[in-house]
Amino acid sequence: xxxxxxxxxxxxxxxxxxxxxxxxxxxxxxxxxxxxxxxxxxxxxxxxxxxxxxxxxxxxxxxxxxxxxxxxxxxxxxxxxxxxxxxxxxxxxxxxxxxxxxxxxxxxxxxxxxxxxxxxxxxxxxxxxxxxxxxxxxxxxxxxxxxxxxxxxxxxxxxxxxxxxxxxxxxxxxxxxxxxxxxxxxxxxxxxxxxxxxxxxxxxxxxxxxxxxxxxxxxxxxxxxxxxxxxxxxxxxxxxxxxxxxxxxxxxxxxxxxxxxxxxxxxxxxxxxxxxxxxxxxxxxxxxxxxxxxxxxxxxxxxxxxxxxxxxxxxxxxxxxxxxxxxxxxxxxxxxxxxxxxxxxxxxxxxxxxx
Numbered sequence: 464x465x466x467x468x469x470x471x472x473x474x475x476x477x478x479x480x481x482x483x484x485x486x487x488x489x490x491x492x493x494x495x496x497x498x499x500x501x502x503x504x505x506x507x508x509x510x511x512x513x514x515x516x517x518x519x520x521x522x523x524x525x526x527x528x529x530x531x532x533x534x535x536x537x538x539x540x541x542x543x544x545x546x547x548x549x550x551x552x553x554x555x556x557x558x559x560x561x562x563x564x565x566x567x568x569x570x571x572x573x574x575x576x577x578x579x580x581x582x583x584x585x586x587x588x589x590x591x592x593x594x595x596x597x598x599x600x601x602x603x604x605x606x607x608x609x610x611x612x613x614x615x616x617x618x619x620x621x622x623x624x625x626x627x628x629x630x631x632x633x634x635x636x637x638x639x640x641x642x643x644x645x646x647x648x649x650x651x652x653x654x655x656x657x658x659x660x661x662x663x664x665x666x667x668x669x670x671x672x673x674x675x676x677x678x679x680x681x682x683x684x685x686x687x688x689x690x691x692x693x694x695x696x697x698x699x700x701x702x703x704x705x706x707x708x709x710x711x712x713x714x715x716x717x718x719x720x721x722x723x724x725x726x727x728x729x730x731x732x733x734x735x736x737x738x739x740x741x742x743x744x745x746x747x748x749x750x751x752x753x754x755x756x757x758x759x760x761x762x763x764x765x766x767x768x769x770x771x772x773x774x775x776x777x778x779x780x781x782x783x784x785x786x787x788x789x790x791x792x793x794x795x796x797x798x799x800x801x802x803x804x805x806x807x808x809x810x811x812x813x814x815x816x817x818x
Contacts, residue, residue, distance in 0.1 A: 491790040498775040499561040519628040520544040522552035530570040552579040588667040628665035689751035728813035744802035754813040755792045762809035773797040
């Protein structure tokens with residue numbers, strides 16, 4: 464394996480050569496495929512007895528959107544509360560209809576995922592007594608470096624029955640803090656993203672903003688520039704404009720400067736088992752693009768497939784090392800997913816923008 468310094472020199476040389484040879488850039492046409500578009504969804508029915516007991520939950524389901532716009536092959540991928548809400552989520556998705564996806568103008572069946580949320584009105588930030596009592600104590604233990612005490616506290620809380628979405632968000636927040644403390648930023652980011660799916664409706668605004676700030680900071684540290692700025696946009700939507708002295712505002716300025724700057728944005732990436740990928744390829748790596756030009760500086764698996772999504776349109780192609788690709792990102796930006804049939808590592812480079 465090359466050392467980091469030699470890799471950086473090679474990548475800088477690659478970026479310079481690709482900037483100079485703009486005619487060699489491969490333009491990706493994302494009009495090959497259009498995404499399915501959901502029709503208005505009917506109200507979701509609460510399972511019997513759960514509303515009276517003031518229970519809330521989310522269920523992630525996978526399903527097929529057929530070429531006629533109906534749904535089929537619905538399965539539960541993950542859920543915040545075992546069993547109780549799963550059947551209701553499947554029943555809800557079975558009633559959904561779509562304008563189907565198209566490929567080269569023809570409707571096609573596709574696989575999709577969705578998170579079905581069962582939330583009650585007037586229950587925002589309603590935390591179970593057992594969790595409320597221990598949350599601040601565990602946070603304090605983490606702040607003071609008592610990792611063992613915090614871990615034991617989280618394990619004890621895991622045994623409690625989490626009744627509300629707020630319970631789920633606060634537990635994921637604690638797990639994220641714990642994993643960051645032990646140096647596992649990947650797990651920390653995963654728990655923050657999981658919490659943020661429902662945090663805007665489940666917890667107090669101050670807690671939601673704290674989650675956004677943490678997610679933005681960890682994304683920036685990992686080189687996930689576009690993801691970090693997306694969290695900043697959500698933070699601004701929640702708070703209004705921040706003063707220039709605010710740490711998150713200062714970080715956003717630094718990230719914008721990095722996007723416009725001359726240096727490549729380099730990420731070490733791995734194709735890993737993908738629980739949510741309902742595709743023929745069981746391994747995947749996803750990324751939100753900060754720039755419209757990119758390359759795979761090293762990719763070990765021949766035939767790895769790349770999907771680029773820009774809004775509701777996409778393209779799919781085979782990844783090749785050391786080629787420069789370009790996509791028109793537009794206002795909403797684009798995301799990229801690399802798919803493969805084996806767990807491999809590669810380097811992904813977002814190339815400097817052309818002047």
